[in-house]
Amino acid sequence: MHTPETIVALIKIVLMLGGLMTAAAYLVLVERWIAAWVQDRQGPNRVGIPLTKIRLFGLGQPLADGLKFIFKEDYTPAQVDKGLYTLAPIIILTAALAIFAVIPFGSVLPMISVPGISQPIELIVAPRLDVGLVYVFALSSIAVYGVILGGWASNNKYSFLGGLRSSAQLIAYEIPLGLGILGVVLMSGTLRLDKIITDQATSGVWNVALQPLGLLVFGVASFAEAARLPFDLPEAEQELVGGYHTEYAGMRLLLFLIAEFLHMVTAAFLLVILYFGGWHLWGLTGSGDIVTWPVAILRIVVLTAKVLAMILFFMMVRWSWPRFRFDQLMSLAWTVMLPLGVVNLLLMAVLTEYRSHLGGGWWAFAIISWVVSIGACVVAGLMAPLSVDNRPKPHVHPWDAETSLGD
Amino acid sequence: MKPNDPTIRWIEDPPMGLSGRMYLPLFVQGLTTTVKHLFSRKVTLQFPDERPKIGNPIIYRGVHRLNKDSQGRVKCVACFLCATACPAHCIDIVGAESPWPDREKYCESFTIDELRCIYCGMCEEACPVDAIELTSFLDLTGRSREEMIFDKEKLLSVYDKTKDREPSQSVRLGVPVL
Secondary structure, X not given: OOHHHHHHHHHHHHHHHHHHXXXXXXXXXXXXXXXXXXXXXXXXXXXXXXXXXXXXXXXXXXXXXXXXXXXXXXXXXXXXXXXXXXXXXXXXXXXXXXXXXXXOOXXXXXXXXXXXXXXXXXXXXXXXXXXXXXXXXXXXHHHHHHHHHHHHHOOOHHHHHHHHHHHHXXXXXXXXXXXXXXXXXXXXXXXXXXXXXXXXXXXXXXXXXXXXXXXXXHHHHXXXXXXXXXXXXXXXXXXXXXXXXXXXXHHHXXXXXXXXXXXXXXXXXXXXXHHOOOOOOOOOXXXXXXXXXXXXXXXXXXXXXXXXXXXXHHHHHHOOOOOOOHHHHHHHHHHHHHHHHHHHHHHHHHHHHOHHHHOOOHHHHHHHHHHHHHHHHHHHHXXXXXXXXXXXXXXXXXHHHHHHHHO | OOOOOXXXXXXXXXXXXXXXXXXXXXXXXXXXXXXXXXXXXXXXXXXXXXXXXXOOOOOOOOOEEEOEOOOOOEOOOOOOHXXXXXXXXXXXXXXXXXXXXXXXXXXXXXXXXXXXXXXXXXXXXHOOOOOEEEOOOOOOOOXXXXXHEEXXXXXXXXXXXXXXXXXXXXXXXXXXXX
């Protein structure tokens, strides 16, 4: 048995789960702060240490919220399908957490002289898993089941509508998501996320410079997959009460909410890893596999900072963009993002094949890529205006018909 | 007006320009606004720590008070005009014969249900002797409904608390205090 390696894996799992749960709790606070600041308010800043006057900028808020959720009555409505109703939040949270098995949260640690460990520890729960991105895709599709089951089992029209919208939206945006990833996979020739980072670190050129169109397609699709505004139709409060989790309360609602934040964290991780160089920063983190302790820690810090910046961007977009109408959402996915994704894939295929003939190294690659990307965006903008007037247009308007009858 | 009325002017959406149809340029514009507001001055008032600044406390309509005259007696002459004017019926007065020679009646008890009051200020308008007035005291709290029914003593004590800050109407107008 590889006991020391099992222990190392367990430690990594505990760190990952603990970190993610804490992060999800505190991201709720950050989300509320950003929301407040954007609206010129102060935001939650009063909950500190209990029974004292110490406020700590409201950092006690997540604990208070968590306690509130735990002590709420775990109410099951009478008309629900009990089995599925209980299963739905478990499925969605499990899928959201399991994705992080293949997502690196750093590079590697230097050799530790512990008997039984013969190679440097890689900071990823399932290292050297060759199907990394496929695994991410499979699990993010399973998350849809949680949403649909939640909406279906609740036996409530609002929940059901939310679940249906969510399934349609998530399935539609899986395709641009996949096309965005395929561009990166074509260039790197691997599905392993740690390998994709290493490639970018070795060349020193982040993928964002080489395939901006891929970033656009993948970014928009990941917003939609995380069900964040402007794509938060599954739980549009103003239209659907609460969407698929209308009938949920207490701990089970908390599981849904955590899963939602984890989807955003996943999207941020993937964006940073695929397009923004992961833990790489010029002149700071180096690129090799043999690292010293400061470099190893610096890489973790850089990756975390990038992910946090990406999450802040997600949160600010929420207050910059109005929600799409459902037909606009669909037309964006099928008539804009899908063609753009195909263009990006084609471009990457051609450029990767003929890179050696371009001569100028990365420069020619990047320039051609940017020119074609901007051109494709302009064409998409001219071809597919987003304001689709889908109201019925009868030849004789009802009120005209009425007056003519009166005569 | 019917929908086919000729005076109705139907307005169509203006056609989107290239930046509108490409969506991203306008999005950058919107994000810039968001970021600006992220760092702009916050307008929230930290209420229990900071107090709101009331523009003119004399005309603010907060908690009521019963004014006293120069000898410290209640000014009210139990004419019931305020109770009659009150649209919420929250004023209850019991009149009695005055023990003082300069007026016939005074209020034996004077009760205002502050929870029922709508703070319209009609009682203040109606009062012929400027006995009842609304102060600028605005955060009124209590632990029971009974506590929020103010009696004569409490209304007079509000006068003692606010008389320096907000002189009564007759003082401001130069009318000699009775």
